[in-house]
Amino acid sequence: MRYVRVETEAELLEALDRDGAHLLSGGTDLLVKMRSGLLRPKSLVDPARVAALRGIEGSANALWIGAATPFAEILASKEVAARAPLLADVVRVLGCVQIRNRGTLGGNLANASPAADSAVPLLLYEAAVELRGKRGSRSVPIGDFFLAPGRTVLEHGEYMRGVSIPVSRGDWIPFFHKVGRRRALTIAIASVGGLTSISNGKAVDVRLAAGSVAPVPLRLKSVERAVAGQALDDSVIARARALAAKEISPIDDVRATAHYRREVTADLVARALERARAT
Protein backbone atom coordinates (compact mmCIF):
# COMPACT_ATOMS: atom_id res chain seq x y z
CA MET A 1 0.00 0.00 0.00
CA ARG A 2 1.09 3.56 -0.70
CA TYR A 3 0.43 6.75 1.23
CA VAL A 4 0.03 9.88 -0.88
CA ARG A 5 -0.02 13.33 0.67
CA VAL A 6 -1.51 15.91 -1.69
CA GLU A 7 -1.39 19.70 -1.43
CA THR A 8 -3.85 20.89 -4.09
CA GLU A 9 -7.21 19.86 -5.48
CA ALA A 10 -5.58 19.08 -8.84
CA GLU A 11 -3.19 16.63 -7.15
CA LEU A 12 -6.09 15.18 -5.19
CA LEU A 13 -8.09 14.51 -8.37
CA GLU A 14 -5.13 12.90 -10.05
CA ALA A 15 -4.25 10.68 -7.08
CA LEU A 16 -7.86 9.55 -6.56
CA ASP A 17 -8.20 8.62 -10.22
CA ARG A 18 -5.76 5.72 -9.83
CA ASP A 19 -6.95 2.15 -9.46
CA GLY A 20 -7.46 1.17 -5.81
CA ALA A 21 -7.01 4.71 -4.48
CA HIS A 22 -8.96 5.61 -1.36
CA LEU A 23 -9.29 8.95 0.37
CA LEU A 24 -8.07 9.02 3.99
CA SER A 25 -9.21 11.90 6.15
CA GLY A 26 -9.24 11.58 9.96
CA GLY A 27 -8.99 7.80 9.68
CA THR A 28 -11.37 7.11 12.57
CA ASP A 29 -13.59 4.95 10.38
CA LEU A 30 -11.20 3.93 7.64
CA LEU A 31 -8.28 2.71 9.77
CA VAL A 32 -10.67 0.63 11.89
CA LYS A 33 -12.14 -0.95 8.74
CA MET A 34 -8.71 -1.63 7.24
CA ARG A 35 -7.56 -3.24 10.45
CA SER A 36 -10.44 -5.66 10.42
CA GLY A 37 -9.68 -6.49 6.80
CA LEU A 38 -12.91 -5.01 5.40
CA LEU A 39 -11.00 -2.82 2.99
CA ARG A 40 -7.62 -3.17 1.25
CA PRO A 41 -6.82 0.01 -0.68
CA LYS A 42 -3.77 0.17 -2.97
CA SER A 43 -3.15 3.75 -1.96
CA LEU A 44 -4.38 6.14 0.69
CA VAL A 45 -4.74 9.75 -0.44
CA ASP A 46 -4.58 12.29 2.38
CA PRO A 47 -6.09 15.73 1.66
CA ALA A 48 -5.34 17.23 5.11
CA ARG A 49 -3.15 19.93 3.51
CA VAL A 50 -5.58 20.93 0.78
CA ALA A 51 -6.73 24.30 2.13
CA ALA A 52 -9.92 24.34 0.05
CA LEU A 53 -11.26 21.33 1.97
CA ARG A 54 -10.80 22.87 5.40
CA GLY A 55 -12.42 25.59 7.43
CA ILE A 56 -15.73 27.22 8.21
CA GLU A 57 -17.03 30.27 6.42
CA GLY A 58 -20.29 32.15 6.73
CA SER A 59 -21.68 34.18 3.84
CA ALA A 60 -24.96 36.07 3.46
CA ASN A 61 -26.98 33.04 2.44
CA ALA A 62 -25.05 29.96 3.57
CA LEU A 63 -22.63 28.48 6.04
CA TRP A 64 -19.82 26.51 4.40
CA ILE A 65 -17.90 23.75 6.20
CA GLY A 66 -14.97 22.13 4.42
CA ALA A 67 -15.21 18.32 4.24
CA ALA A 68 -11.85 17.79 5.95
CA THR A 69 -12.69 20.03 8.91
CA PRO A 70 -12.38 18.08 12.17
CA PHE A 71 -15.37 18.02 14.54
CA ALA A 72 -13.38 19.82 17.26
CA GLU A 73 -13.18 22.87 14.99
CA ILE A 74 -16.90 22.69 14.24
CA LEU A 75 -17.67 22.50 17.95
CA ALA A 76 -15.44 25.52 18.67
CA SER A 77 -16.91 27.65 15.90
CA LYS A 78 -19.03 30.67 16.89
CA GLU A 79 -20.40 30.74 13.37
CA VAL A 80 -21.75 27.19 13.69
CA ALA A 81 -23.15 27.88 17.16
CA ALA A 82 -25.02 30.92 15.84
CA ARG A 83 -26.20 29.64 12.47
CA ALA A 84 -26.51 25.89 12.83
CA PRO A 85 -26.89 25.35 16.59
CA LEU A 86 -28.36 21.87 16.17
CA LEU A 87 -25.21 20.75 14.36
CA ALA A 88 -23.15 21.95 17.33
CA ASP A 89 -25.47 20.07 19.74
CA VAL A 90 -24.96 16.87 17.77
CA VAL A 91 -21.19 17.20 17.41
CA ARG A 92 -20.92 17.74 21.18
CA VAL A 93 -22.09 14.14 21.74
CA LEU A 94 -20.28 12.60 18.76
CA GLY A 95 -17.49 10.24 19.82
CA CYS A 96 -15.18 11.74 22.42
CA VAL A 97 -12.42 14.37 22.53
CA GLN A 98 -9.90 12.14 20.75
CA ILE A 99 -12.36 11.20 17.99
CA ARG A 100 -13.53 14.80 17.52
CA ASN A 101 -9.93 15.97 17.19
CA ARG A 102 -9.38 13.66 14.19
CA GLY A 103 -12.77 12.75 12.75
CA THR A 104 -14.14 15.03 10.04
CA LEU A 105 -17.56 16.02 8.80
CA GLY A 106 -16.80 14.76 5.28
CA GLY A 107 -15.62 11.41 6.66
CA ASN A 108 -18.76 10.99 8.75
CA LEU A 109 -20.98 11.58 5.71
CA ALA A 110 -18.92 9.71 3.09
CA ASN A 111 -18.64 6.69 5.38
CA ALA A 112 -22.45 6.52 5.10
CA SER A 113 -23.22 4.64 8.27
CA PRO A 114 -26.97 4.62 9.01
CA ALA A 115 -25.80 5.93 12.40
CA ALA A 116 -23.76 8.90 11.08
CA ASP A 117 -24.79 11.49 13.63
CA SER A 118 -24.02 14.60 11.58
CA ALA A 119 -26.47 13.50 8.88
CA VAL A 120 -29.48 14.22 11.12
CA PRO A 121 -28.94 17.98 11.60
CA LEU A 122 -27.82 18.37 7.98
CA LEU A 123 -31.02 16.71 6.76
CA LEU A 124 -33.00 19.08 8.96
CA TYR A 125 -31.17 22.19 7.74
CA GLU A 126 -31.53 20.91 4.15
CA ALA A 127 -27.81 21.20 3.52
CA ALA A 128 -26.12 20.31 0.23
CA VAL A 129 -22.80 18.57 -0.26
CA GLU A 130 -20.43 19.77 -2.95
CA LEU A 131 -18.72 16.94 -4.83
CA ARG A 132 -15.89 17.31 -7.30
CA GLY A 133 -14.52 14.88 -9.84
CA LYS A 134 -12.75 14.86 -13.18
CA ARG A 135 -15.92 15.94 -14.94
CA GLY A 136 -16.47 18.93 -12.68
CA SER A 137 -18.39 19.86 -9.56
CA ARG A 138 -21.93 19.10 -8.53
CA SER A 139 -24.05 20.03 -5.58
CA VAL A 140 -26.22 17.25 -4.14
CA PRO A 141 -28.94 17.74 -1.52
CA ILE A 142 -27.95 15.74 1.55
CA GLY A 143 -31.24 13.83 1.30
CA ASP A 144 -30.09 12.39 -2.05
CA PHE A 145 -26.49 11.68 -1.02
CA PHE A 146 -26.91 8.37 0.84
CA LEU A 147 -27.89 5.28 -1.15
CA ALA A 148 -27.49 2.39 1.29
CA PRO A 149 -25.33 1.48 4.30
CA GLY A 150 -21.77 2.39 3.26
CA ARG A 151 -22.91 3.63 -0.16
CA THR A 152 -23.32 7.18 -1.44
CA VAL A 153 -23.60 8.87 -4.83
CA LEU A 154 -19.82 9.54 -4.76
CA GLU A 155 -18.26 8.00 -7.85
CA HIS A 156 -14.75 6.60 -8.23
CA GLY A 157 -12.32 9.51 -8.32
CA GLU A 158 -14.82 11.95 -6.89
CA TYR A 159 -14.45 13.61 -3.48
CA MET A 160 -16.49 15.84 -1.21
CA ARG A 161 -15.27 19.44 -0.98
CA GLY A 162 -17.64 20.58 1.69
CA VAL A 163 -21.11 21.09 3.02
CA SER A 164 -23.25 24.14 2.50
CA ILE A 165 -25.95 24.90 5.06
CA PRO A 166 -28.50 27.46 3.87
CA VAL A 167 -29.35 30.29 6.22
CA SER A 168 -32.63 29.36 7.80
CA ARG A 169 -35.23 30.98 10.01
CA GLY A 170 -34.14 32.08 13.44
CA ASP A 171 -37.09 30.75 15.43
CA TRP A 172 -36.47 27.01 15.27
CA ILE A 173 -36.89 25.02 18.44
CA PRO A 174 -34.09 22.45 18.12
CA PHE A 175 -34.17 18.88 19.41
CA PHE A 176 -31.66 16.05 19.25
CA HIS A 177 -31.48 12.89 21.24
CA LYS A 178 -29.53 9.73 20.62
CA VAL A 179 -29.98 6.50 22.46
CA GLY A 180 -26.99 4.24 22.88
CA ARG A 181 -25.61 1.79 25.36
CA ARG A 182 -23.38 4.27 27.11
CA ARG A 183 -23.07 8.02 27.07
CA ALA A 184 -19.79 8.47 25.28
CA LEU A 185 -18.48 6.95 22.06
CA THR A 186 -21.90 5.71 21.37
CA ILE A 187 -22.85 4.50 17.97
CA ALA A 188 -26.55 5.30 18.12
CA ILE A 189 -29.17 2.59 18.51
CA ALA A 190 -31.61 5.23 17.38
CA SER A 191 -31.49 9.01 17.13
CA VAL A 192 -34.07 11.66 16.38
CA GLY A 193 -33.57 15.32 15.58
CA GLY A 194 -36.14 18.01 15.04
CA LEU A 195 -36.60 21.65 14.14
CA THR A 196 -40.00 23.07 14.96
CA SER A 197 -41.32 26.56 14.51
CA ILE A 198 -44.41 27.56 16.45
CA SER A 199 -46.63 30.54 15.77
CA ASN A 200 -49.95 31.36 17.48
CA GLY A 201 -49.93 27.97 19.15
CA LYS A 202 -49.56 26.08 15.89
CA ALA A 203 -46.58 24.20 14.49
CA VAL A 204 -46.14 26.23 11.30
CA ASP A 205 -43.05 24.35 10.23
CA VAL A 206 -41.89 20.96 11.48
CA ARG A 207 -38.88 18.99 10.36
CA LEU A 208 -37.98 15.61 11.85
CA ALA A 209 -35.18 13.21 10.98
CA ALA A 210 -33.94 9.91 12.36
CA GLY A 211 -30.74 7.89 12.30
CA SER A 212 -29.93 4.18 12.78
CA VAL A 213 -33.50 3.11 12.05
CA ALA A 214 -33.38 2.65 8.26
CA PRO A 215 -30.66 1.86 5.67
CA VAL A 216 -29.86 5.58 5.52
CA PRO A 217 -30.55 8.54 7.84
CA LEU A 218 -33.89 9.98 6.75
CA ARG A 219 -36.48 12.74 7.15
CA LEU A 220 -39.78 11.57 8.64
CA LYS A 221 -41.92 13.13 5.92
CA SER A 222 -45.24 11.50 6.77
CA VAL A 223 -44.97 12.75 10.35
CA GLU A 224 -44.03 16.24 9.19
CA ARG A 225 -47.07 16.39 6.88
CA ALA A 226 -49.43 15.20 9.56
CA VAL A 227 -48.22 17.77 12.08
CA ALA A 228 -47.73 20.83 9.87
CA GLY A 229 -50.18 23.61 10.67
CA GLN A 230 -51.59 21.78 13.71
CA ALA A 231 -51.70 22.72 17.35
CA LEU A 232 -49.47 20.20 19.11
CA ASP A 233 -52.15 18.64 21.30
CA ASP A 234 -52.05 15.11 22.64
CA SER A 235 -53.99 13.60 19.76
CA VAL A 236 -51.67 15.13 17.15
CA ILE A 237 -48.65 13.87 19.06
CA ALA A 238 -50.17 10.40 19.31
CA ARG A 239 -50.70 10.37 15.55
CA ALA A 240 -47.10 11.53 15.02
CA ARG A 241 -45.87 8.73 17.21
CA ALA A 242 -47.78 6.10 15.22
CA LEU A 243 -46.68 7.49 11.86
CA ALA A 244 -43.02 7.62 12.95
CA ALA A 245 -43.10 3.93 13.84
CA LYS A 246 -44.52 3.19 10.40
CA GLU A 247 -42.16 5.34 8.38
CA ILE A 248 -38.91 3.78 9.57
CA SER A 249 -37.54 0.34 8.64
CA PRO A 250 -35.23 -0.70 11.46
CA ILE A 251 -33.34 -3.98 11.68
CA ASP A 252 -32.26 -6.32 14.47
CA ASP A 253 -28.52 -6.18 15.09
CA VAL A 254 -26.02 -6.69 17.89
CA ARG A 255 -26.95 -3.35 19.44
CA ALA A 256 -30.76 -3.60 19.59
CA THR A 257 -33.84 -5.23 18.13
CA ALA A 258 -35.97 -3.68 15.41
CA HIS A 259 -38.90 -3.63 17.82
CA TYR A 260 -36.95 -1.64 20.40
CA ARG A 261 -35.76 0.82 17.75
CA ARG A 262 -39.33 1.39 16.58
CA GLU A 263 -40.55 2.08 20.12
CA VAL A 264 -37.64 4.39 20.93
CA THR A 265 -38.01 6.37 17.71
CA ALA A 266 -41.73 6.88 18.28
CA ASP A 267 -41.02 8.02 21.84
CA LEU A 268 -38.34 10.44 20.73
CA VAL A 269 -40.59 11.96 18.07
CA ALA A 270 -43.26 12.49 20.72
CA ARG A 271 -40.66 14.00 23.01
CA ALA A 272 -39.43 16.40 20.30
CA LEU A 273 -42.98 17.67 19.76
CA GLU A 274 -43.76 17.89 23.48
CA ARG A 275 -40.59 19.89 23.96
CA ALA A 276 -41.61 22.27 21.16
CA ARG A 277 -45.08 22.64 22.66
CA ALA A 278 -43.62 23.50 26.06
CA THR A 279 -41.22 26.13 24.72
Place this chain on the structure above:
Amino acid sequence: MKVRFAVNGRAVTAEVDAETRLLDVLREDLHLTGTKEGCGEGECGACTVLLDGRPVNSCLVLALQIEGADIVTIEGLADGPRLHPIQQAFVDAGAVQCGFCTPGFVLSVYALLRDCPAPSDEEILMALEGNLCRCTGYAKIVDAVRLAAKRLAEARVQEAA
Protein backbone atom coordinates in the same frame (compact mmCIF):
# COMPACT_ATOMS: atom_id res chain seq x y z
CA MET B 1 9.27 6.20 3.55
CA LYS B 2 10.77 8.69 5.97
CA VAL B 3 8.76 10.73 8.43
CA ARG B 4 10.08 13.65 10.45
CA PHE B 5 8.36 15.03 13.51
CA ALA B 6 9.05 16.17 17.06
CA VAL B 7 8.48 14.03 20.15
CA ASN B 8 8.58 15.69 23.55
CA GLY B 9 10.49 18.59 22.03
CA ARG B 10 13.10 16.44 20.27
CA ALA B 11 13.25 16.21 16.46
CA VAL B 12 13.12 12.63 15.19
CA THR B 13 13.19 10.84 11.85
CA ALA B 14 11.81 7.36 11.38
CA GLU B 15 11.65 4.93 8.48
CA VAL B 16 8.08 3.64 8.20
CA ASP B 17 5.62 1.86 5.90
CA ALA B 18 2.30 3.30 4.83
CA GLU B 19 0.60 0.95 7.33
CA THR B 20 2.72 1.98 10.33
CA ARG B 21 0.70 3.70 13.01
CA LEU B 22 1.93 6.55 15.18
CA LEU B 23 1.52 4.14 18.11
CA ASP B 24 3.97 1.66 16.49
CA VAL B 25 6.63 4.29 15.84
CA LEU B 26 6.42 5.58 19.40
CA ARG B 27 6.62 2.16 21.03
CA GLU B 28 8.81 0.18 18.66
CA ASP B 29 11.15 2.68 17.03
CA LEU B 30 11.42 5.29 19.75
CA HIS B 31 10.89 2.90 22.72
CA LEU B 32 8.42 5.30 24.31
CA THR B 33 6.42 2.47 25.84
CA GLY B 34 4.37 4.65 28.18
CA THR B 35 1.88 4.90 25.35
CA LYS B 36 -0.21 1.71 25.59
CA GLU B 37 -2.18 -0.30 23.10
CA GLY B 38 -5.52 -1.47 24.46
CA CYS B 39 -8.19 -1.98 21.83
CA GLY B 40 -6.35 -0.72 18.74
CA GLU B 41 -9.56 0.80 17.42
CA GLY B 42 -10.25 4.10 19.10
CA GLU B 43 -12.42 2.86 21.95
CA CYS B 44 -10.22 2.86 25.04
CA GLY B 45 -7.84 5.86 24.94
CA ALA B 46 -4.85 3.93 26.36
CA CYS B 47 -2.86 5.09 23.32
CA THR B 48 -3.70 8.80 23.78
CA VAL B 49 -0.94 11.29 22.90
CA LEU B 50 -1.03 15.01 22.16
CA LEU B 51 -0.79 15.87 18.46
CA ASP B 52 -0.07 19.59 18.12
CA GLY B 53 -1.44 19.91 21.63
CA ARG B 54 -4.67 17.94 21.14
CA PRO B 55 -5.43 14.47 22.50
CA VAL B 56 -5.72 11.83 19.76
CA ASN B 57 -5.71 8.04 19.67
CA SER B 58 -2.28 7.12 18.30
CA CYS B 59 -3.71 3.77 17.16
CA LEU B 60 -5.87 5.67 14.63
CA VAL B 61 -3.17 7.91 13.17
CA LEU B 62 -0.73 6.77 10.51
CA ALA B 63 2.89 7.73 11.11
CA LEU B 64 3.06 9.38 7.70
CA GLN B 65 0.13 11.63 8.63
CA ILE B 66 2.16 13.43 11.31
CA GLU B 67 5.00 14.73 9.11
CA GLY B 68 6.12 18.01 10.70
CA ALA B 69 3.84 17.67 13.74
CA ASP B 70 4.58 18.02 17.41
CA ILE B 71 3.85 14.97 19.58
CA VAL B 72 3.81 14.83 23.37
CA THR B 73 3.76 11.45 25.09
CA ILE B 74 3.55 10.68 28.80
CA GLU B 75 7.37 10.58 28.91
CA GLY B 76 7.35 14.29 28.04
CA LEU B 77 5.51 15.49 31.13
CA ALA B 78 7.79 14.72 34.08
CA ASP B 79 10.62 17.11 34.87
CA GLY B 80 13.51 14.67 35.30
CA PRO B 81 12.70 12.55 38.34
CA ARG B 82 9.95 14.96 39.44
CA LEU B 83 6.48 13.93 38.35
CA HIS B 84 4.26 16.47 36.65
CA PRO B 85 1.66 17.85 39.13
CA ILE B 86 -1.06 15.95 37.25
CA GLN B 87 0.86 12.68 37.60
CA GLN B 88 1.49 13.40 41.27
CA ALA B 89 -2.21 14.10 41.82
CA PHE B 90 -3.10 10.71 40.25
CA VAL B 91 -0.71 9.01 42.67
CA ASP B 92 -1.90 10.98 45.70
CA ALA B 93 -5.60 10.53 44.95
CA GLY B 94 -5.21 6.76 44.52
CA ALA B 95 -6.37 7.02 40.91
CA VAL B 96 -3.88 4.42 39.69
CA GLN B 97 -4.46 0.70 40.12
CA CYS B 98 -2.99 -1.43 37.33
CA GLY B 99 -1.87 1.78 35.63
CA PHE B 100 -2.49 0.67 32.07
CA CYS B 101 -4.96 3.47 31.37
CA THR B 102 -3.10 6.13 33.37
CA PRO B 103 -0.81 7.65 30.69
CA GLY B 104 -3.81 8.23 28.44
CA PHE B 105 -5.87 9.75 31.23
CA VAL B 106 -3.01 12.04 32.31
CA LEU B 107 -2.57 13.41 28.79
CA SER B 108 -6.32 14.01 28.40
CA VAL B 109 -6.29 15.83 31.74
CA TYR B 110 -3.23 17.83 30.68
CA ALA B 111 -5.07 19.18 27.63
CA LEU B 112 -8.22 19.82 29.68
CA LEU B 113 -6.49 21.82 32.42
CA ARG B 114 -4.47 23.80 29.92
CA ASP B 115 -7.64 24.96 28.13
CA CYS B 116 -9.94 25.01 31.13
CA PRO B 117 -8.03 25.48 34.41
CA ALA B 118 -11.10 25.21 36.67
CA PRO B 119 -13.36 22.59 35.09
CA SER B 120 -16.75 21.59 36.45
CA ASP B 121 -17.41 17.89 37.09
CA GLU B 122 -19.41 17.83 33.87
CA GLU B 123 -16.44 19.27 31.97
CA ILE B 124 -14.10 16.75 33.56
CA LEU B 125 -16.34 13.84 32.56
CA MET B 126 -16.72 15.15 29.02
CA ALA B 127 -12.94 15.51 28.64
CA LEU B 128 -12.42 11.94 29.82
CA GLU B 129 -15.15 10.25 27.77
CA GLY B 130 -12.57 8.73 25.44
CA ASN B 131 -10.54 7.07 28.21
CA LEU B 132 -11.64 3.79 29.75
CA CYS B 133 -10.47 2.35 33.06
CA ARG B 134 -11.30 -1.20 34.06
CA CYS B 135 -10.03 -0.87 37.63
CA THR B 136 -10.90 2.31 39.46
CA GLY B 137 -14.55 3.05 38.76
CA TYR B 138 -13.56 6.62 37.78
CA ALA B 139 -14.41 8.35 41.10
CA LYS B 140 -10.78 8.55 42.17
CA ILE B 141 -9.74 9.69 38.72
CA VAL B 142 -12.16 12.61 38.95
CA ASP B 143 -10.77 13.33 42.45
CA ALA B 144 -7.28 13.37 40.94
CA VAL B 145 -8.32 15.90 38.31
CA ARG B 146 -9.84 18.18 40.96
CA LEU B 147 -6.67 17.87 43.06
CA ALA B 148 -4.43 18.60 40.07
CA ALA B 149 -6.52 21.64 39.13
CA LYS B 150 -6.25 22.97 42.69
CA ARG B 151 -2.48 22.44 42.89
CA LEU B 152 -1.84 23.96 39.48
CA ALA B 153 -3.91 27.01 40.46
CA GLU B 154 -1.93 27.37 43.71
CA ALA B 155 1.32 27.07 41.79
CA ARG B 156 0.21 29.85 39.45
CA VAL B 157 -0.63 32.11 42.41
CA GLN B 158 2.78 31.42 43.95
CA GLU B 159 4.52 32.10 40.70
CA ALA B 160 2.69 35.41 40.31
CA ALA B 161 3.64 36.47 43.86
